[in-house]
Amino acid sequence: MSIISKDIQKAISILENEELVAIPTETVYGLAGNIFSEKAIKSIFETKQRPLFNPLIVHVSGIDQLDKIVAEIPAKAKLLAEKFWPGSMTLVLKKNPNIPDLITAGKSTVAVRIPNHKTTLELLSKLPFPLAAPSANPFNNISPTKPEHVARYFKENLKMVLDGGTCKNGIESTIIGFNNNEPVIYRLGALALEEIENVVGPVSVMNEKEKNPDAPGMLQKHYAPKTKTILTTNVKGEIEKYKTSKIGVLSFSTSFKDNTIDAEIRLSRSNNLQEAASNLYDSMHQLDHLNLDVIIVEKLPEFGLGKSMNDRLKRAAF
Ligand code: AMP
Ligand code: MG
Numbered sequence: 001m002s003i004i005s006k007d008i009q010k011a012i013s014i015l016e017n018e019e020l021v022a023i024p025t026e027t028v029y030g031l032a033g034n035i036f037s038e039k040a041i042k043s044i045f046e047t048k049q050r051p052l053f054n055p056l057i058v059h060v061s062g063i064d065q066l067d068k069i070v071a072e073i074p075a076k077a078k079l080l081a082e083k084f085w086p087g088s089m090t091l092v093l094k095k096n097p098n099i100p101d102l103i104t105a106g107k108s109t110v111a112v113r114i115p116n117h118k119t120t121l122e123l124l125s126k127l128p129f130p131l132a133a134p135s136a137n138p139f140n141n142i143s144p145t146k147p148e149h150v151a152r153y154f155k156e157n158l159k160m161v162l163d164g165g166t167c168k169n170g171i172e173s174t175i176i177g178f179n180n181n182e183p184v185i186y187r188l189g190a191l192a193l194e195e196i197e198n199v200v201g202p203v204s205v206m207n208e209k210e211k212n213p214d215a216p217g218m219l220q221k222h223y224a225p226k227t228k229t230i231l232t233t234n235v236k237g238e239i240e241k242y243k244t245s246k247i248g249v250l251s252f253s254t255s256f257k258d259n260t261i262d263a264e265i266r267l268s269r270s271n272n273l274q275e276a277a278s279n280l281y282d283s284m285h286q287l288d289h290l291n292l293d294v295i296i297v298e299k300l301p302e303f304g305l306g307k308s309m310n311d312r313l314k315r316a317a318f
Contacts, residue, residue, distance in 0.1 A: 024164020
């Protein structure tokens with residue numbers, strides 16, 4: 001029997017029993033458990049094979065829940081929360097003392113988000129506890145954007161995937177921390193940098209060297225297909241180089257199809273970055289299952305969601 005189900009009541013019983021349910025969000029599917037259950041949280045780390053030093057994001061149903069999770073809310077955090085929640089933005093704030101160390105990897109800060117997905121908002125509002133939910137993929141693999149991706153990854157180790165369809169935004173949330181009350185982007189993501197700057201003015205993006213190597217979304221290799229992956233602005237040149245191999249091409253909107261290509265996926269025929277983001281991981285899953293020798297990925301335009309996607313693709317191709 002499939003573990004994919006729309007039964008919210010069943011998800012509630014499993015979570016109340018300190019076990020895990022994969023939940024839909026508008027970014028990617030999450031592997032969720034009760035933040036106050038040591039058993040559930042340990043099980044998240046074991047199931048994903050995620051190192052314990054990597055902190056988890058806490059998901060809540062509304063802004064009224066925030067006081068229970070965090071100790072302080074800088075003015076610009078409040079502005080961002082009011083503007084973008086529910087939505088694809090995670091805020092890293094000083095934690096409330098009741099938040100377990102397992103969630104924050106012993107840090108004094110906690111990451112929190114209100115996801116913008118009807119099913120999961122309903123689930124969260126019916127549960128007496130918030131959910132910790134990292135992406136529902138084994139550590140370092142491609143994130144799941146469809147219930148089938150999760151089921152394929154965790155068949156035997158998971159009781160249920162709550163079916164919420166395909167993730168609308170398709171890449172992980174944008175993570176924002178604060179330095180002397182000023183926002184700093186820790187991870188680019190499904191909320192474009194420009195949208196954030198429209199609300200709080202110019203913000204700095206942590207560069208590779210400043211980034212904490214403990215942070216999984218920030219590892220140099222991550223989100224990676226099993227197949228060798230190349231990120232390039234010169235797709236034709238790479239096709240020429242690999243013409244004797246089995247080639248897959250993942251392009252933004254142009255078709256490069258010729259006799260030397262075995263498979264091609266175009267992310268958005270109408271040059272739409274939002275559509276491209278929502279198709280990105282599913283396309284990578286598809287190409288990764290074709291036994292190709294190499295996947296040649298066309299670099300996206302370096303603005304808006306294109307910038308966030310390039311960040312993921314650089315790590316996939318590392
Ligand atoms: P995932 O849920 O797998 O997409 O990963 C969660 C992301 O949130 C990781 O990149 C974490 O490093 C980041 N994160 C969670 N908590 C914190 C924190 N307290 N400080 C900095 N980053 C955090
Ligand atoms: Mg992840």
